[in-house]
Amino acid sequence: MQKSNDPLHGVKLATIIDELVDFYGWEYMGNTVNIRCFTHRPTVKSSLHFLRRTPWARTKVEQMYLQLLQEKAKQ
Template structure:
């Protein structure tokens, strides 16, 4: 099995990505940036996951948005 040391999405579940984006930006902003109905009309994590798992182009946009969010967050302090 290949190691993916340089892949920041390795091991991150789609549900975690959607949940963290919603907590950080909110559904309204996410729907404005990525024009998909599951973010705009009665949004939920469940409906978003269902759509994103079937729609590769939308999932790619959500993953890109997540990566951009991670770059903007301050680095985690080590204990």
């Protein structure tokens, strides 16, 4: 049995959003990825709804999460 090389393998989108919000906060996320679900009354539920239906935004959020993992690894 091989382990996946993809760091996102098995990580739920809700977990990604929760960790990003805990580390960066909604304001930073809204400034980094300019999408309404991060800037106007942000919630995890509204973000999940939007990101599941918008591939380009999900890709940007996943990239932000990968950067977060790299920052945590350096600490």
